[in-house]
Amino acid sequence: MSDPTLASLLQGFFTHRLITQRQASPQTISAYRDALRLLLLFAADRAHKQPVRLLIDDVDADTVAAFLDHLETQRSNTSATRNARLAAIHSFYRYALPFIPDWAHTVSQVLAIPPRRRSSTIVHYLTAAETQALLEAPDRGTWFGRRDHALLALAAQTGLRLSEIIGLKVQDLILASPGAAVRTTGKGRRQRATPLTGHTLKILRSWLHELAGEPEYPVFVTSRGHQMSQDAVQRLVAKHAATAAATCPSIGAKKVTPHTLRHTAAMALMTAGVDTSVIALWLGHQSPLTTQIYLHADMATKEKALAKVTSPKTAPGRYKPDDALITFLEHL
Template identity: 35%
Template sequence: MTSDEFFRLVRTWLTIHLPRARRLSPHTIRSYKAALNALLDYLRETQHLELDGITFDGINRSTITGFTTWLLDVKHMEPSSANQRLAAIKSFLSYCAGEDPALVAIWLDVKLVRPVRAVAHAPDGLTMPAVDALIRAPRQDTRRGLRDTTIILLIFDAAARVQEILDLTPADIDTTPGAGRVTLTGKGTKTRTVPIMDKTGRHLDQYVNEFHPGTPAPGASFFYTVRAGQHHQMSQDNIAYLLNKHAAAARAHCPELPERIHAHQLRHARAMQMLRAGVPLPHIKEFLGHANIATTSIYASADSQMVREAIQKAASVTPDLAPIWKGSDDLILRLAGLK
């Protein structure tokens, strides 16, 4: 097969199959595109191929195994990220096999490549004092401070992924006291509705009054930036910048804040808070939008504080054992087997 056929299938997969047939989100499609770009970089770097020389003939189980090793050893990628790239490549080849029976053998061969074994790391959630300091860091008497406070508070309270926050529209927000909630669109365009605190609802109302006066368009971006007089959806880089900006200011009062902050640390902190409050894992799974409860279970295995507290509580109600080594010297020696 020629390189033209290879890149024709790449284009139809990215521009037609994924967005129209599978209805994947733009964020997911960007991830798949990154995987293909990484594979092209690998082929050019290790096999010294030009783009117009890349065909399906050079893709097999050995090639893709080498690709995952390259991601780990050369690009220093985490196993979970390397496995995401591998899954994307397999998905692409599955599509290609459906389009051209001549590619079925390649797809079946690459299917045998096993994912990298990933070591489960404890979630790096922020402590609650750190969360509080980060939420309080923006000056709420300024327009931008109000926006940043609302974003940080909502990410934490809804335990939301960054893209879920960026994809919010005014129609997704309900600030009714005692029944406030937000509807989040997660991975695979799956939606879930999560409750929010009344305090978060009040901040959202203030934000709407300032940033969406009047009757906002239901499908407009809830959080936005202004460029050339036009509203544009905020980017993940915007969120990363504001988080680290306010963390730097808050660190003077709360040394527990790490040097680098990312939004997932707020999500992890909320999950750990719920676990410690006694919320069952299946409920936390639905709240976080996890597809598998095994993903949620890592919070339970990571929380050594809960285990420690349970042990101390059990020790306080356990009666002391009667002393064994008590009596005359002769009796103690006999019990110890010394006589």
Template identity: 35%
Template sequence: MMNSLTSNITMFFTNYLPNTVGYSENTIKSYRDTFVLLFLYAEEEHLTKRGKISIELFRKDTIVAFLEWLEIKRGVSVSTRNQRLAALKSFSRYMSLNTVEYLDTFQAVLDIPPKKGSSKTVDYLTVEAITLLLKEPDASSYSGIRDLAILSLLYESGCRVQELIDLKYGDLSLNSPATISVTGKGNKTRIIPISNKVVSILNKYTAIYKISDSTEVLFTNKQAKSLTRSGISYIIKKHSDSARIKNPQIFGMATVHPHVLRHSKAMHLLESGVNLIYIRDFLGHSSVITTEIYAKSNPEIKRKYLENAASNIDISVNKFSEKEKESLLEWLKHNI
């Protein structure tokens, strides 16, 4: 069984994830890290010998204990714990389809519920703070124009950090109407419009850096290699720290990480009255439920929902049908 299990794990990563379900390279890496941690846990708890994989490792009680170990010993968040569980559930679904002898074992893993965590608030910057941040890079310097292009494009497009890192010159379409093509989770590609101001910055940047080949990586470091996540984080921290010194009240004490620019763009679109469905497509979310966190995080948006609802209320007393009551309850559940 050990050889068969090892073979199935190999097929899961080399064929099922990239080819059958079409997961992105980053998702596959995340799943791989989950297995590395599971094997590390097994070694620490003496559940298996180094290099030996047995079915015992995938029993429900072992997986639950592993998840607790992640939180207690590794100090991961509830969100990360649930991501690790999602990876193991994906493998369990795969095994349920490809094995019969241990079907009950993997079905039991699928029954493990994700852990509920406290409601998260979304960190984002005001329009004023974004304006100050974009004024920090010195556009007349070699590195400054690159940093300005990175910050502007991150905010303008609302793209994820990895999506920015993966951009090539050929993904830009700078003729009017200008757009960029980004490939996100699940290898899904979306076309995002960009403003003339950002087009001007990108044209200046690509001219100075002599980027013209469609296959060239758009943003690189001093060694002419693709920027890393930590490299992007450094650039954002450098300029946000500088802007905070000049106007601490606007920035507050929050750490400005790369995803904050994405959050900020979403919140500013919502505050401008843009429909959640469009914002969902703009951000590349698979479900509008994911996008709704922005509406729920802003008290002003909640107030607008209530005012819009109140403006449609007839002050006369009417009896509501059961269907109308259910519709109202559904609206409240998703918007309050």
């Protein structure tokens, strides 16, 4: 019996391991698909072959390492994205190893590639004035502008992940008041219902009335009626942020992405005094510890803590310039 090909292993990985055995979510399957697709295209270009003709040896540790460098240097991906791609590659090779024992050394070398250590950074978010400027940026006199306005308003108020926003169906929105909410299934298949404010509810009601879609219809669609892609949403957020910078210059100094709006929603709750455990439930975090990053970003909380600290009663020293002649001699 001949050894399985790389193509057959990949097909088995998605159909048997992810879909049948693990019953992975559509978001997980999409993320793994994108990671392995990029790797195959990179390896095919490197080996001067068509992707379907690639062998296990064509996607060895050296190729994977070069691919990871390519992500950071050529595609400007962050360490987090690099590590996510590597996790998908590791998952595939762990699945493939029992089927290709003769390539155990090659597989073990790939599995030995470590994730990149990440620096802990303070989250970036929009202030209330910047959020207002962003929401006013779309031209609501057009179909695209009304769609974008509804998407931005929902994202900034609920803090939904990008994958959750584009995956929304009409039936996921509960527009009856009181009790208006949006239902989503996030990471780890955790289902949650996020309440909607009166302002967001009004915008969504108007948009869904114009959309006139069936319950299974996507809430945010292209002009052809298809579900929007993640890239399309990222582009529209960046476009409207650039427009908003004309009236709110401070937003121009920030890199505004869909995830920035998620942070913005969390910080709005934080500054309103909402407990971090509640914010964790709101955002769909597995642990409240993940939400601690917003405490580090909240300067108002830190300033309140600082105000309770008794400062030392020492006086500052008085500066006396050095004698000009002595300074001249010392610098000879």
